[in-house]
Amino acid sequence: MERKGPPLVELKNISIAFGGIRAVDDASVDLYPGEVVALLGHNGAGKSTLIKILSGAYKRDAGEIRVNGEEATIANPRDAKAYGIETIYQTLALADNVDAAANLFLGRELVTAWGTLDDVAMEDQARKVMGRLNPRFVRFKEPVVKLSGGQRQSVAIARAILFNARILIMDEPTAALGPQETAQVGELVKQLKADGIGIFLISHDIHDVFDLADRVCVMKNGQVVGTARTEDVTKDEVLGMIILGKCPPGATPGPGAMVVAAA
Amino acid sequence: MSDATSTAPADRARSNELGPVARFLKATELDTRMLGMIAALLIIWLGFHIFSNGLFLTPRNLWNLSVQSSSVAVMATGMVLVIVTRNIDLSVGSVLGFVGMIIGVTQAEILPRYLDFGHPAIWVIALIVGILIGVIIGALQGYVIAFLGVPAFIVTLGGLLVLRGAAWWVTSGRTVAPMDETFRLMGGGPAGSIGATASWIVGIIACLAVVLMLFNGRRQRKRFRFPLRPVWAEFFLGGIACAFIMGAVWIANSYPWPIGIVRNYARDNNITLPEGGLFIAHGIAIPVLIAIGVGVIMSFVSTRTRFGRYVFAIGGNPEAAALAGINTRWVTMKIFMLMGGLAAIGAAISTARLNAATNAQGTLDELLVIAAAVIGGTSLAGGAGTVAGAMIGAVLMQSLSTGMILLGVDTPLQNIVVGLVLVIAVWLDTLYRKRMQ
Ligand SMILES: Nc1ncnc2c1ncn2[C@@H]1O[C@H](COP(=O)(O)OP(=O)(O)OP(=O)(O)O)[C@@H](O)[C@H]1O
Numbered sequence: 001m002e003r004k005g006p007p008l009v010e011l012k013n014i015s016i017a018f019g020g021i022r023a024v025d026d027a028s029v030d031l032y033p034g035e036v037v038a039l040l041g042h043n044g045a046g047k048s049t050l051i052k053i054l055s056g057a058y059k060r061d062a063g064e065i066r067v068n069g070e071e072a073t074i075a076n077p078r079d080a081k082a083y084g085i086e087t088i089y090q091t092l093a094l095a096d097n098v099d100a101a102a103n104l105f106l107g108r109e110l111v112t113a114w115g116t117l118d119d120v121a122m123e124d125q126a127r128k129v130m131g132r133l134n135p136r137f138v139r140f141k142e143p144v145v146k147l148s149g150g151q152r153q154s155v156a157i158a159r160a161i162l163f164n165a166r167i168l169i170m171d172e173p174t175a176a177l178g179p180q181e182t183a184q185v186g187e188l189v190k191q192l193k194a195d196g197i198g199i200f201l202i203s204h205d206i207h208d209v210f211d212l213a214d215r216v217c218v219m220k221n222g223q224v225v226g227t228a229r230t231e232d233v234t235k236d237e238v239l240g241m242i243i244l245g246k247c248p249p250g251a252t253p254g255p256g257a258m259v260v261a262a263a
Numbered sequence: 264m265s266d267a268t269s270t271a272p273a274d275r276a277r278s279n280e281l282g283p284v285a286r287f288l289k290a291t292e293l294d295t296r297m298l299g300m301i302a303a304l305l306i307i308w309l310g311f312h313i314f315s316n317g318l319f320l321t322p323r324n325l326w327n328l329s330v331q332s333s334s335v336a337v338m339a340t341g342m343v344l345v346i347v348t349r350n351i352d353l354s355v356g357s358v359l360g361f362v363g364m365i366i367g368v369t370q371a372e373i374l375p376r377y378l379d380f381g382h383p384a385i386w387v388i389a390l391i392v393g394i395l396i397g398v399i400i401g402a403l404q405g406y407v408i409a410f411l412g413v414p415a416f417i418v419t420l421g422g423l424l425v426l427r428g429a430a431w432w433v434t435s436g437r438t439v440a441p442m443d444e445t446f447r448l449m450g451g452g453p454a455g456s457i458g459a460t461a462s463w464i465v466g467i468i469a470c471l472a473v474v475l476m477l478f479n480g481r482r483q484r485k486r487f488r489f490p491l492r493p494v495w496a497e498f499f500l501g502g503i504a505c506a507f508i509m510g511a512v513w514i515a516n517s518y519p520w521p522i523g524i525v526r527n528y529a530r531d532n533n534i535t536l537p538e539g540g541l542f543i544a545h546g547i548a549i550p551v552l553i554a555i556g557v558g559v560i561m562s563f564v565s566t567r568t569r570f571g572r573y574v575f576a577i578g579g580n581p582e583a584a585a586l587a588g589i590n591t592r593w594v595t596m597k598i599f600m601l602m603g604g605l606a607a608i609g610a611a612i613s614t615a616r617l618n619a620a621t622n623a624q625g626t627l628d629e630l631l632v633i634a635a636a637v638i639g640g641t642s643l644a645g646g647a648g649t650v651a652g653a654m655i656g657a658v659l660m661q662s663l664s665t666g667m668i669l670l671g672v673d674t675p676l677q678n679i680v681v682g683l684v685l686v687i688a689v690w691l692d693t694l695y696r697k698r699m700q
């Protein structure tokens with residue numbers, strides 16, 4: 001991969017603590033245009049928390065965020081969206097009582113010349129983008145609480161790609177999807193990548209990760225164990241990073257790498 | 264893109280075979296919950312009519328019912344938004360009392376020092392001052408709730424006590440009367456009604472608006488080639504709505520002025536009373552027009568504006584709304600400001616109707632308003648509710664008390680009945696929602 005110019009996003013020495021728990025501790029990771037970086041780690045490693053700092057959901061205690069090499073001020077989700085950062089949250093973050101189109105456009109509604117909601121135009125766009133993701137989806141008039149888990153996930157994905165994101169964060173986007181829909185999301189990732197969008201992908205499926213990601217970044221107990229290009233490491237080595245925190249030779253160690261006793 | 268949509272099989276569970284009633288409901292897209300409520304209201308009306316030997320369903324009683332419901336109905340429209348966002352406002356009755364005192368003192372004691380008696384600006388200034396104070400009270404409570412994170416229940420419980428005390432302080436408990444002549448029109452009565460001709464005109468305009476709305480909705484959906492309602496269903500809906508509107512106008516126009524007032528009117532205008540007396544219709548009362556106007560505006564705000572969409576999204580999932588970039592605190596604060604303003608309008612109507620401001624005015628109104636919203640289908644769990652439902656709920660509550668007064672039921676028993684009806688109504692609603700899931 002060519003790397004001209006500064007990274008699209010750079011998270012530098014990010015830390016955040018909840019009460020006594022250091023959910024993210026001095027973590028650094030970067031992302032280039034057209035690149036997929038997978039964030040890996042066991043449950044509670046701090047992956048979601050780290051990306052929520054980037055998406056403006058949490059305020060970091062320390063560290064720096066740079067977008068296109070310039071320091072970015074991200075204090076809330078609106079700021080992040082202004083930088084073209086779109087997020088598919090692990091919890092999906094859908095308003096259950098309104099329909100798919102209302103969710104897709106939540107916070108960015110289309111309005112008519114009179115300033116009123118243009119529901120038909122929103123439904124039209126919703127039908128188009130959902131057709132791309134899940135062509136069999138037809139329940140546009142119903143509140144999303146009545147949809148299946150996978151349909152809800154499709155709505156959350158559609159929302160993230162609707163607004164021409166430059167940086168896409170996907171926190172376990174296929175956890176509830178069937179095989180066909182998962183494959184469709186895989187295709188989508190490749191397509192977005194080709195469009196030059198940078199993607200942070202959080203997943204527990206190591207095969208998916210090796211299929212889609214250019215680099216992996218492994219976290220353990222809030223710290224980065226190491227970062228590696230997928231062609232430089234094997235699946236077993238990555239599993240070793242996740243489970244033991246052991247950094248293989250092909251990876252760049254981070255602060256969380258197990259210190260190998262000099263022998 | 265659209266090719267993919269049309270060729271792929273629909274991803275839905277096999278739907279049940281629809282019976283004729285279900286097909287009808289599907290075609291007209293009528294809200295079955297709202298239909299149930301209207302049916303309940305009609306049953307209550309018929310019941311009272313039969314047991315009172317035909318005293319309930321008379322133009323006179325229905326006209327009075329409409330006037331008596333208007334203040335609570337106005338406030339209930341705001342309570343819907345409050346409850347939809349999982350909040351509550353216990354202070355509306357006290358806000359009404361306090362603002363009523365302010366409105367009374369402004370027009371009866373302060374303004375007459377600077378303006379001539381009956382000056383046309385008096386009622387305008389008094390009303391504006393009242394609404395401003397209402398909005399400010401709402402803003403203060405809303406700020407504490409949204410930005411300082413104190414639960415709405417506690418903040419508005421405090422507001423209930425504080426403002427009831429404050430209402431007393433304004434005049435040390437003295438009742439303020441009388442109100443300005445023009446201001447009093449907001450309370451209804453023969454003068455505060457718009458008469459037969461104007462009522463028909465209002466009815467016709469409302470019918471035209473309904474037709475225009477149906478037409479516009481159809482055109483919008485055509486624009487994107489979305490499925491349309493069958494044409495007969497459109498005509499049916501339009502026909503029913505117009506029949507209802509014109510029927511209501513007809514009833515209001517069937518209630519004549521009392522003989523004494525007609526006599527005075529004839530004397531003042533040098534008309535000789537004909538043999539059988541003169542029939543001068545009330546027509547729609549001004550407070551009812553205000554309530555309907557508020558209802559239309561609030562319906563519009565809650566369904567057709569961004570603000571309304573955010574209110575419902577916050578009610579459905581506050582965290583998701585915040586992550587979508589909605590400034591949830593500011594929206595919450597605005598809802599309470601709106602509620603304060605509506606309570607002030609309620610105060611104007613009720614002081615105008617009483618022709619006085621008393622420090623006990625609006626006591627327990629918060630409960631009527633909350634009950635109206637909840638009976639009208641607003642879910643206390645948040646996220647669901649309609650303005651129209653809350654207004655019907657207000658009429659239903661008022662029907663119960665009016666009907667029981669007609670039947671001569673004692674006040675304690677009235678309270679017992681209203682309490683039971685509230686609980687039963689919400690229980691039925693819970694059953695309904697479970698079935699719909
Ligand atoms: N809002 C919060 N308040 C308190 N603690 C939190 C909060 N969010 C996360 N944590 C804690 O921070 C740590 C990291 O959580 P995080 O959700 O980032 O894990 P994760 O790597 O995404 O795990 P998973 O794979 O299960 O999604 C956990 O110990 C969690 O309990």
Ligand SMILES: [Mg+2]
Binds near residue numbers: 047048049090171
């Ligand atoms: Mg997570």
